[in-house]
Amino acid sequence: MEQLGDIPLLKDKAKEIRKLILLMTFNAKSGHPGGSLSATDIITYLYFRELRIDPKRPDWDDRDRFVLSKGHASPALYAALALRGFFPVEKLYTFRKINSELQGHVVNHIPGVDATGGSLGQGLSNAIGMALSGIIRKKEYRVFAMIGDGESQEGSIWEAAMSAVHYKLSNLIVFLDRNMIQLDGFTENIMSLGDLEKKFSSFGWKTRTINGHDFYEIHDAVEWAKKEAGPKMIIAKTVKGKGVSFMENNPEYHGKPVPNQELLKKALDEIERE
Amino acid sequence: MTNHELTWLPNLINSVERKSQRESYGKTLIKLGEDQRVVVLDADLSTSTHTSMFGNKYKDRFFNMGIAENNMIGVAAGLASTGMIPFASSFAVFATGRDYDFVRQSVCYSNQNVKIVATHAGLTVGEDGATHQMIEDLGLMSGLPNMIVISPADAPETEGAVEFLYRYRGPAYMRLSREKVPVVHNESNFQFKKIEILRDGDDVAIIATGIMVHAALVAADYLKNEGVDAAVLNASTIKPIDAETILKYARKTGLIITSEEHSILNGLGSRVSEVVSENYPTIVIRHGVPDVFGESGSAWELMDKYMLNPLGIVKKVEQGLEVRKR
Numbered sequence: 001m002e003q004l005g006d007i008p009l010l011k012d013k014a015k016e017i018r019k020l021i022l023l024m025t026f027n028a029k030s031g032h033p034g035g036s037l038s039a040t041d042i043i044t045y046l047y048f049r050e051l052r053i054d055p056k057r058p059d060w061d062d063r064d065r066f067v068l069s070k071g072h073a074s075p076a077l078y079a080a081l082a083l084r085g086f087f088p089v090e091k092l093y094t095f096r097k098i099n100s101e102l103q104g105h106v107v108n109h110i111p112g113v114d115a116t117g118g119s120l121g122q123g124l125s126n127a128i129g130m131a132l133s134g135i136i137r138k139k140e141y142r143v144f145a146m147i148g149d150g151e152s153q154e155g156s157i158w159e160a161a162m163s164a165v166h167y168k169l170s171n172l173i174v175f176l177d178r179n180m181i182q183l184d185g186f187t188e189n190i191m192s193l194g195d196l197e198k199k200f201s202s203f204g205w206k207t208r209t210i211n212g213h214d215f216y217e218i219h220d221a222v223e224w225a226k227k228e229a230g231p232k233m234i235i236a237k238t239v240k241g242k243g244v245s246f247m248e249n250n251p252e253y254h255g256k257p258v259p260n261q262e263l264l265k266k267a268l269d270e271i272e273r274e
Numbered sequence: 275m276t277n278h279e280l281t282w283l284p285n286l287i288n289s290v291e292r293k294s295q296r297e298s299y300g301k302t303l304i305k306l307g308e309d310q311r312v313v314v315l316d317a318d319l320s321t322s323t324h325t326s327m328f329g330n331k332y333k334d335r336f337f338n339m340g341i342a343e344n345n346m347i348g349v350a351a352g353l354a355s356t357g358m359i360p361f362a363s364s365f366a367v368f369a370t371g372r373d374y375d376f377v378r379q380s381v382c383y384s385n386q387n388v389k390i391v392a393t394h395a396g397l398t399v400g401e402d403g404a405t406h407q408m409i410e411d412l413g414l415m416s417g418l419p420n421m422i423v424i425s426p427a428d429a430p431e432t433e434g435a436v437e438f439l440y441r442y443r444g445p446a447y448m449r450l451s452r453e454k455v456p457v458v459h460n461e462s463n464f465q466f467k468k469i470e471i472l473r474d475g476d477d478v479a480i481i482a483t484g485i486m487v488h489a490a491l492v493a494a495d496y497l498k499n500e501g502v503d504a505a506v507l508n509a510s511t512i513k514p515i516d517a518e519t520i521l522k523y524a525r526k527t528g529l530i531i532t533s534e535e536h537s538i539l540n541g542l543g544s545r546v547s548e549v550v551s552e553n554y555p556t557i558v559i560r561h562g563v564p565d566v567f568g569e570s571g572s573a574w575e576l577m578d579k580y581m582l583n584p585l586g587i588v589k590k591v592e593q594g595l596e597v598r599k600r
Contacts (some may be wrong), residue, residue, distance in 0.1 A: 061357065108384045115355065116384040125345045126380055129352020129360075136313070136334060139355075156376075163349065167337070181449065185361050236481035 006049065012051050013083060014044040018243050018271045020079035020092055025257035031104065034253040036076040038179035038212070038238035039068075039146060045218045046144055047080040055085035058111040063153035064141050070148035070177060071105040071117020072255070078102055078110075086112035109172040123147065124174065128164050131172040131231075133204050140174070146175045150182030151190050158203070164231035165204035172231040173222065176200075177212065179240035181251045197236030200233040212236025243271045280496060280585035290488065291430035292454035296393045299450060300324030302436040303361060307332045312440065315350050315362040317343045322452075323363040323393045343368045344376050344473040347388070351380035360439065365399075366392035366408035366449050370415055372399040374571050381445045382418040388446075390415075390438045395425075395449035396535035397563065397580060398485065398573040407568035408449075409446065413540025415447040416513045423513040424448040425534075425542075426464065427487035428457045432508055434464030443465070449484065451535075453573045456488035458508070461530045467511050469519040475505035478591050479523035482533040483509045483542045486561075486582065490533055493587035515545045517553070524556040529594045531559050535577075559594040561587055 016205040017040050025031035047053075051064045068077050072111055075095065075254050083087045087101075087110075094100035105118030115126040127145035147157060147266045164172055176196060184190050193199075201207040210217040218236075225232035233261075240254070241247030247258075258264045278464035279285055298505050304327055313335045320338060321328035335398055339346040350360040363369070372379065377537040381388045386435050392411065399407045415423045424439070424446065426432040432450060439446050458472065469481065473494055482490040487508045494504040505523055509516070524530060530550065532543035543560030550556040563580055 008338045067352075115352070122348045122376055122380050123345075125376075126352035126355065128345070128351040129354070130351065130356055131352075132337065133353050133356035133358050136358075154340075154346040156310055156342075156348070159345035160341075160348065162342065163339055163345055171587020 010044055010048055013048050014041050015081060015271055015274065017044055017076060017079040019268055021075040022110045022258055022267050024075045024079070024092050024095045025227040027093050029257060030096055031075055031257055032072040032207060032255050033075065034181065034240040034247060035070060035148060035177065036073045037242045037244065037247065038240045039070070039073045039076045039177050040242065041080060041213045041215065042175050042177070042218055042236055043076050043080050043220070045172045045215060047084050050222055051144070052141070055112070058086060062096050062139060062141055065114045065127065065130045065143045067115040067123045067130070067143070068117050069108050069123025069127070069145055070120065070151050071123065074104065074106045077106055077113065081112040090215055120151040121149070121156035124157055127172060127174070128160055128169060131169040132167060134171050135169070142171050142173060144173050146177055149176060149180065149187050149193055149196065152176065152193055152196060161200060161203045161205065168229070169231045173225040174231065174233050175212070176233060176235045177238055178235050179238045181240040181249070181254060183252040183254050185251045197235045205231050206232040207233045207235065209235040209237065212238035231236055243274055246269055250255065280492065280588060281578045281583045283578055286584070287372065287494065287574050290456040291573065292456050293544050294454045295426065295429050295432040295450040296324045296452070297508055298429040298432040299391060300327035301434055302433050303328040304331055304434070305598065306440045307335065311357060311359045311438065313353055313358050313360045315346050315360060317341060317346045317368065319364055325361070325363045332512065333344045343373050343385045347376035348371045348380050350388045351384060359387060361389045361486040363391050365406060366395035366411045366585035367406055370411040370447070374414055377415070378418055382420045385420050386444050386445060389448070391436070391450065392528040393450045394452040396451065396485065397568045397576045398451050398453040398535065400415055400453070400573040400576060401570050403570040409537045409563045409568065410536070410540065411449055412512050412536050412542065413544070416540070416545065420445050421513065422446045422511070424510060425483045425509050425512055426450070426510045427484060428455050428459055430442060430457065430459040430462045431464050433462035433590065435510065438464050438466055451485055455485050458488050458491060464510065467514055467516055470508040471505065471519070472508055473506040475527065477503045477527060478529045478531060478594060479505040479507060479527045479599040480531045480533060480587060480591070481507045481509050481520065481542065481546055483512065485535050486533040489582070489584045490587055492584040493591070496584060496588055498570070502595070504591065509542055510540055512545060515549060519551045520546055524550045524554045529557050529598050531561055531587060531590045531594055533561040535582055536562050537565065539565060539582045557594055557597050559590045559597070561590040
């Protein structure tokens, strides 16, 4: 395995993002910390190691794209964008507040946000459009996207899955945040998704399953994906609420922030000590 | 002129020149294709919508998305986000009803430059029946912030409207007919936001859209002989609505009849009623499909059955004149 000199940096950034997720949602008294914390390490890797982007030129035509199809994980993306310099970190404290740009779900009006998400099952299609455009225009940019496992119950995900293969989108790399939990409970109890890697691979995607909290594995998967032809689906096994003991694997924290100061302090401490 | 000549069948339909709006659409797209940014998407209906004409000429910029309309709209939005100019086509029932949430979030809320051009709007879909006869699309699309809604009267106006859509930046919806539509314009001309005055009149203003514009002109001829001086207005832009012209005719005639091949709910009639009730309360009689689904039958049989013919308009004018007397 290639040595990753910047692992400590990535770990630090992920910690910062996790703390910001807790603080933003606590401050907003609403939001979705569980699925933000499960997505954090992948988003951290992309924004601090992989994506060719320029905070000074958020609309730069040749930039890599990232589509957060599971748009409720907005706190993770907003925190990454702020730390990456797209807007001031203080702005995160306006999240979900009136007159703020930082809407509850990601919206493309925000600098650095490439596509709107919220109503599930749309972002993957948006990403496919971006990838198609890159191919027609012979652009070098890559399109990354993240979909949720619960989101994969939407039929449109499978419409999109067909089309990415049909149009041979080699510039499309998608992560599936397999945290096993959706709003009402565990995915396999609500509407079993089964073997998602098999499902995507039978649709013709190049697939791989990784630990979505291990930077080495994320790195390996991304390097693999960049070399493979056709669309790639990286099934990232993750833990909903990752990093906070009382939130981990707890469906209650899908759409609920830490309820009080005491628990907030405990959560922040746990992340710091991780 | 007799009542017999105010219905499509058996005579009227054979006495008018008719042209295909979808063919106009297909041909105009080919012209626009010279711009490398123009891309066209369809969902397995390209030979019906006539986007296949573009597909034959510009193979690398035509995307058949299969029978997967949601993904088509989402992909169109993604293409638009990179500066492409996508035209996405399907039948009106799928492009607006089935796709509503995708149009709402990926196109309108995201303010993407996607042009949704739907054919097979209204009852004139004919034999396929109610599942395919979209009579709610104007309402669905007009309710969306950032959206504009276009409903051209005939094939020449369609050509102008497609060229306009190409130049316009932002989400747009246009509805076209499956059936060849009676021609009311000599040349291709479309004016965005402006209600076109086809015939001036003092007693009543008939504001029509799409296929009903021609019927309104026939009705106005008949009414002239009956001593009623009817103005005929073509509302080819449903949203934003041209309030100025509507109010001008509300003041001038005191009686408005709206006519559309659409539900009387949430379409042109509703838009016009909103404008006058807020500014200059005037009697508005809505002519369209009452709150019911369509059914199978030939296009013009259906139009006669549901009174979407000149006779239907004349009857609404007579109703309006009665209401005004009270």
